[in-house]
Amino acid sequence: DIQMTQSPSTLSASVGDRVTITCRASQSISSWLAWYQQKPGKAPKLLIDKASSLESGVPSRFSGSGSGTDFTLTISSLQPDDFATYYCQQYSGYYHSFGQGTKLEIK
C-alpha cells in the first residue's frame, strides 16, 4: 500500500503569512492527490483535487502543486478562518490513504 508522509506535523504562523505544507508518496501517484481542511468536530472539506485543481468556492489563496511523489499545499496569505488541520490523500487505484495531518496554529 502507498504511504503518505506529510510535514510539518504542526505549523505556527500569523495572519497574513504564506505557508507551505508538503506531502510525499511512497511511490508515484501521478496527480491523484487531494487536500482537505478539517476543523474540530467537523467532517473534512475537500479543497484541492488532482494535485492542483481548486474546488468550487475555495478561496484562491489556496493552491496545490506537484506530481509523482512530491506535492505541496500553499496558503498565500493566512486568514483567521484558515487555522485548522490539513490532510493530503492519495486516490490512485482502489486503495486510498491519508497523510498524518498538519495542524496549523496561530503564532
Place this chain on the structure above:
Amino acid sequence: EVQLVQSGAEVKKPGESLKISCKGSGYSFSNNWIAWVRQMPGKGLEWMGIIYPSDSNIRYSPSFQGQVTISADKSISTAYLQWGSLKASDTAMYFCARHGDWEPLRNWGQGTLVTVSS
C-alpha cells in the same frame, strides 16, 4: 444537493456488536463509491475501505481487513459499517464519504461517534 446522513452516536461495551449506517441522497447512490474513514480521538484520518453499491465491490485497507465489515443496500441508498465484537480501541469518530472513479472524497457524512467502554 448531495447529502450523506449517518446514524447517531453509539455507546457500547467491549464484545458487543454494532452496525452504523450512512444514507445517501441527491445523487446516483448505486454508481458512486462510499468510503469509510476512522478518526480516533485527537488523531488523524484513516481510510478503512470502500464499497460500490451497484455490484457490492468491496476493498478493505489491510489495517482493517477482518476487523470490520462494509456492506450496502442500494434499494434504500444506505451503506453500513459493522463490527462483530467491539474493542475499546474501536472508540472513534467514523465518517462515510462519496466519490466517483478516480475521484477524491467530495461529500462527507456528519460522522458517527462510537464509544466502547466497560
